[in-house]
Amino acid sequence: MDNNVSEFISKQEKWSHELQLLREMVLSCGLEETFKWRAPCYTIKGKNVVILGAFKDFCCLSFFKGVLLKDSEGILKQQGENTQSGRIVPFTDTAEIHRLKPVIKAYVFEAIEVEKSGQKVEFNTPDELELPDELEVAFQQDAEFQNAFQSLTPGRQKGYMLFFSGAKQSATRTSRIEKYRSRIFDGKGLHDCVCGHSKKMPSCDGSHKYL
Structure with missing residues (x-):
């Protein structure tokens, strides 16, 4: 575990318990933990897979290439109408995270396979x-x-x-x-x-x- 991530989570006044749960969940999927862009980031062989976010109204698990996931459960959200690649799963309490744990882990494993396969997002730029x-x-x-x-x-x-x-x-x-x-x-x-x-x-x- 990265000490910077531990410090980041401990300083969160509102979402520390939720972020810790999400942290443990993604680490159990075999991802490596680092601290990028002032947030906990999780990678596979140096490639970004997911990142944790803490906002005023929710915390979230954000998939860098979420647009490429199948989203069979319909839980991925587009944060901003112009977001092309990333997709988030927002949370407001620990019960919600516990309830979706199997689904979240399945999505993380799918995201890992997307990254391993070398799939690219077609950006409209x-x-x-x-x-x-x-x-x-x-x-x-x-x-x-x-x-x-x-x-x-x-x-x-x-x-x-x-x-x-x-x-x-x-x-x-x-x-x-x-x-x-x-x-x-x-x-x-x-x-x-x-x-x-x-x-x-x-x-x-x-x-x-x-x-």
Whole structure:
């Protein structure tokens, strides 16, 4: 078990018992535990399978490639109308988790097989660029951020995805996403002017350097 995950769960005022149950459940499926994107993440041979989330109204088990699961029990939810790959199972009490334990484990095993098979999600993105895992997680954690990103022009979306994906380390990709979050909410592209003084609007001409 990862100590960062233990600390994360112990600090949860509302969902600590539910998250601990989900943690034990996914670990019993043979997944490896790590701490990514400020959340407990579970992998198979380094590939992301599921991640735990804690929100105001619910906690959840989120499947990175949930859209590829059969969902025979109809429990998977799309978090935000623009979410393409991830699907969540939300919970509000421990009884609900206990009741669905066999189903949840079956879904986790199916997700493991999906990852082992190398199946890919067909993302609807500019020029069919693959969405970075870190950006998909950011979307799962903040539907408003996803809507803001999807509202950008295809060219602006492409610019950000190339920039985010260009970083070799996951931590750097996450840092870039967080750094440009406010710019995306403002509807600005990677190289758009944000100071309002550019003479080549909407592009930045470096005028901000002389303010």
